[in-house]
Amino acid sequence: xxxxxDDLTVATKHRREIVLITDRVEDIVxxxxxxxxxxxxxxxxxxxxxxxNEAADxxxxxxxxxxxxxxxxxxxxxxxxEGNSPAHVLTSLVxxxxxxxxxxxxxxxxxxxxxxxxxxxxxxxxxxxxxxxG
Amino acid sequence: xxxxxDDLTVATKHRREIVLITDRVEDIVxxxxxxxxxxxxxxxxxxxxxxxNEAADxxxxxxxxxxxxxxxxxxxxxxxxEGNSPAHVLTSLVxxxxxxxxxxxxxxxxxxxxxxxxxxxxxxxxxxxxxxxG
Amino acid sequence: xxxxxDDLTVATKHRREIVLITDRVEDIVxxxxxxxxxxxxxxxxxxxxxxxNEAADxxxxxxxxxxxxxxxxxxxxxxxxEGNSPAHVLTSLVxxxxxxxxxxxxxxxxxxxxxxxxxxxxxxxxxxxxxxxG
Numbered sequence: 072x073x074x075x076x077d078d079l080t081v082a083t084k085h086r087r088e089i090v091l092i093t094d095r096v097e098d099i100v101x102x103x104x105x106x107x108x109x110x111x112x113x114x115x116x117x118x119x120x121x122x123x124n125e126a127a128d129x130x131x132x133x134x135x136x137x138x139x140x141x142x143x144x145x146x147x148x149x150x151x152x153e154g155n156s157p158a159h160v161l162t163s164l165v166x167x168x169x170x171x172x173x174x175x176x177x178x179x180x181x182x183x184x185x186x187x188x189x190x191x192x193x194x195x196x197x198x199x200x201x202x203x204x205g
Numbered sequence: 206x207x208x209x210x211d212d213l214t215v216a217t218k219h220r221r222e223i224v225l226i227t228d229r230v231e232d233i234v235x236x237x238x239x240x241x242x243x244x245x246x247x248x249x250x251x252x253x254x255x256x257x258n259e260a261a262d263x264x265x266x267x268x269x270x271x272x273x274x275x276x277x278x279x280x281x282x283x284x285x286x287e288g289n290s291p292a293h294v295l296t297s298l299v300x301x302x303x304x305x306x307x308x309x310x311x312x313x314x315x316x317x318x319x320x321x322x323x324x325x326x327x328x329x330x331x332x333x334x335x336x337x338x339g
Numbered sequence: 340x341x342x343x344x345d346d347l348t349v350a351t352k353h354r355r356e357i358v359l360i361t362d363r364v365e366d367i368v369x370x371x372x373x374x375x376x377x378x379x380x381x382x383x384x385x386x387x388x389x390x391x392n393e394a395a396d397x398x399x400x401x402x403x404x405x406x407x408x409x410x411x412x413x414x415x416x417x418x419x420x421e422g423n424s425p426a427h428v429l430t431s432l433v434x435x436x437x438x439x440x441x442x443x444x445x446x447x448x449x450x451x452x453x454x455x456x457x458x459x460x461x462x463x464x465x466x467x468x469x470x471x472x473g
Contacts (some may be wrong), residue, residue: 206340206341206342206472226436229462233457241342241344241470242340242342242470242472243470243472244458256431256434257385257430257431257435258385258430258431259385259427259446260428262419262420262421264418264419264420265385265419265424265427267418267419268414268416268417268418268419268424268427268428269424269427269428269431271414271416271417272414272424272425272428273413275414276410276432298432298434299431300434303435303436304379304381304436304438305381305436306344306379306381306470307470308344308466308468313381313383313468314383315382315383315384315385315466316383317384318383318384318435321429336374338472339342339472
């Protein structure tokens with residue numbers, strides 16, 4: 072069993088944005104040569120997250136952004152001076168990483184699944200670690 | 206180190222439902238022969254999730270379903286035509302997978318922990334990938 | 340490839356509390372001798388979670404605790420007799436574990452990232468499994 076590692080850089084353009092990165096992760100899995108194992112996709116930040124959701128209809132991404140605003144509003148109790156506490160909260164709720172099965176040398180995603188970087192406090196340049204074990 | 210892989214099929218019966226799958230995952234871990242490592246349980250869908258929570262008292266599951274309705278209601282801004290945006294949102298909040306330690310050839314779960322498939326848009330037949338590495 | 344495993348015990352002091360455990364996890368990674376791989380940090384409980392968030396400014400942790408109260412209040416529908424349903428719900432939203440890349444024998448965390456145990460129903464003594472694969 073081997074561990075292959077690589078990085079992605081994602082430049083976001085808006086304060087809140089959901090960016091599809093499936094193809095870029097898949098390229099790393101191919102490069103790794105791993106046939107059977109797992110792939111960890113990990114964002115090295117505290118105001119952005121990695122998630123898996125529908126990649127076909129772009130309205131799903133728009134609805135997710137609307138939901139994120141609803142779920143984590145700016146509360147009057149917040150004390151962190153940078154004003155981005157809702158972004159920190161969403162990062163812990165959605166989580167900084169996903170682990171995906173690797174089978175037959177490919178990501179074993181379902182038909183509708185895509186991998187997303189969720190920007191909660193952009194625009195920024197984000198680094199994402201990918202580890203492929205197998 | 207080896208990677209053993211298998212699948213589960215879970216047929217859900219209701220629109221929203223939390224189904225215990227611990228024993229079925231444990232069977233795969235036993236079959237794998239892995240003594241020490243990790244087990245990835247990954248749902249290949251965008252409107253259901255995998256979580257770990259209390260398996261003893263069934264009222265916890267009922268309360269979780271009530272909480273999910275409260276946390277992710279149907280918002281008037283939603284544009285996705287299928288009407289299941291709250292299910293997509295809950296999938297990203299709860300997450301499509303869990304990773305569990307394997308020790309002494311078994312899932313190293315705590316006393317009260319069970320593994321659940323959370324159906325948010327059923328009834329449907331769901332596929333769950335299990336990868337055991339160690 | 341090897342799998343190294345160890346445990347942490349975390350004694351929490353309050354009902355709700357966010358405790359930094361990065362250094363203790365890093366010590367286990369060093370002890371493991373793993374140069375390249377992944378580290379699973381898994382809480383064996385159903386009313387506490389593991390997350391990654393900002394470790395520099397302590398007001399972020401205070402704001403996260405405020406947000407957790409807002410996101411998962413006590414609902415009148417709750418039936419679980421122990422009265423800690425919001426703690427169970429938060430555990431499934433934040434999740435019982437994190438998986439972190441290991442590179443050059445160290446946790447490959449971003450500049451501001453720290454690993455936290457989130458206590459939702461303390462004070463209690465919590466056990467955390469750490470598995471290092473690589």
